[in-house]
Amino acid sequence: MQNLKDDFDSLVAKTSLSDGVDRRGFLKTALGTGFAAAVMPVTAQSVIKTDTTGLTAGEISITVKGQKVPVYRAQPEGKANLPVVLVISEIFGVHEHIADVARRFAKLGYLALAPELFVRQGDARAYTSIPELQKNIISKVPDEQVMGDLDAVVAYAKENGGNTDKLGITGFCWGGRITWLYSAHNPNVKAGVAWYGRLVGEQTELTPAHPVDIAANLKTPVLGLYGGKDAGIPLDTVEKMKAALAKGGSKSEFVVFPGSGHAFHADYRASYVEGDAREGWQRCVAWFKEQGVA
Template identity: 65%
Template structure:
C-alpha cells in the first residue's frame, strides 16, 4: 500500500483467516467460539477515503443490540480478535473489530514483531478515532446496533486506544482497557496518551493490568490512577499482581486463565453497570 493518495485508498488487505504469523506457535489453551446462533464474518466500513475491512459478529435473530468496539493488538484483526467478537455476540452484543492499520500495511502476514512495530508506529491517533467514529456510524446504519449502548474494549495497543477513544467520544457508555500503555512520547502521530486525559475523562473505563508486565511499569499505572481521581468518570484500575503482559491472550504463552476469566467477568459487570 505504498501509493496511497489523500483522497482515496484501496483496502487491498483482507482479514486474517488464522492467527498472526508473528505470534506462532499457538498455545494449547486457545479458546474457539463457534458461530452457532450468530451472524459472523467480514464487512466493509465506509470511511472518508475508502473502505475499511472489519470483522463483526452478532446474534442471528433480533435487533437493537448493544454495540461493542473491539480494538486489536498490534497483530491486527486475526483469529483471536475475531473470536472475542463472537464471544460478545454470544452475550447479545453486536461486536465489531475494524482493521485499523490497513492504510499502513497488513501486519497479520508479517512474521516478526520487529517488522510490525514500524508499521503500527505510523498509525495516527486521529485516523483511528475517525475510523472508529465511522464504525459506530456503520453499526447504527446496520439497523441492528443500538449505539445508545456503546462500549469499547481493547488489548495492548488497543488498550491505549480504549482510554483515548473514551476521551474522544463522550457517547461511549463504558470502556475496558486491557494492559494498554499509559505514557509515551508526544508526537504528531500520538499527541496525547492516557495519562494526559485522565483528569478530564468522563466515560467510565476499567483498566486491567498485570503486576509483572515488563512493558508497563507499575509507577505509570499509579500515575494514571492519581490522574483519574480528579475526573468525573468513576474509572477504576485493577492490577493482577502475578500476571504478565497479554494475560488475556489465550493463544500465547502469556495467557493466565484465572486472571483472564476474572477480567472477562469484570468486563461484563462493568458494561452492565454503566448501561452498555
C-alpha cells in the same frame, strides 16, 4: 457473578487444542482467520473456540474517506436494537483470537465490531518480527486516523441494528491504549474496558496524547485490567494514571492481577493465564452491565 462464570465456562467447554499442527499454517489472508506471523510460535490454537451458531458473523467493509476498512462483525442472528461493543486488536490486527472475542460478546447479545485499523499502512499479519511490525506498520498509524475509523464504525452500527445509546469499547495492548483515547474522544461511549494498554509515552505528531494526558477530563468510566508483572507497563505508570483520573473525579477503576504479565488474556500465546483471563472477562462483562452497556 455466577452467571458470568457460567458464560465463561460454556465458552471453555468448546475448547480444542492443536495437535501437531504447523503453527505457521495459521497465517491466513482473510480477516479473523489467522494468527500474525509476528507472534509465533503460539502455544496452540486459541483455547476458547466460540462457534457461530445463532449468530450472523463474518467480514464486512466500511468506506471511510474513500478507504475500505475491513471489520469483523458478530451479532445475534435476526436481532436489532443491540448494545454495541467495539473490539480493538493488539498490534497484530484482527486475527482469529480477536474475532473470537467478538463472537463471545455476540453470544451475550451484543453487536460486536472489530475493525482492521492498520489497513492503510499494510498487513500487520505479514511480518515475522515485532520490531519490523512496529517500524513498518504501527509507528505509522495516526491516532486521528484511528478515531475517525472508529467514528465510522459507530455510525455503521447505528444504521445496522445497533443501539449506540449503549456503546462500549474494549481493547488489548495497543487496543487498550486506544480504548482510553476513544472513550475520551467520543462522549457517546458509555463504558470502556482497557486490557493492559500503555498509559504514558512520548507525544508525537501521530500520537499527540496518551491516556495519562486525557485522564483528568475523562468522563466515560473505564475499567483497566493490568498485569502486575507486565515489564512493558510498570505499575508506577498505573499509579500515575490513577492520580490523573482522580483530578477529574473519574469513575474509572483498575484491577491489577499480581501474578500476570502482559497479554494474559491472549489464549493463543504463552503469556496466557487462564484464571486471570477468566476473572478479567467476568469483570469486563459485569462492568458493561453496571454502566448500562447491555
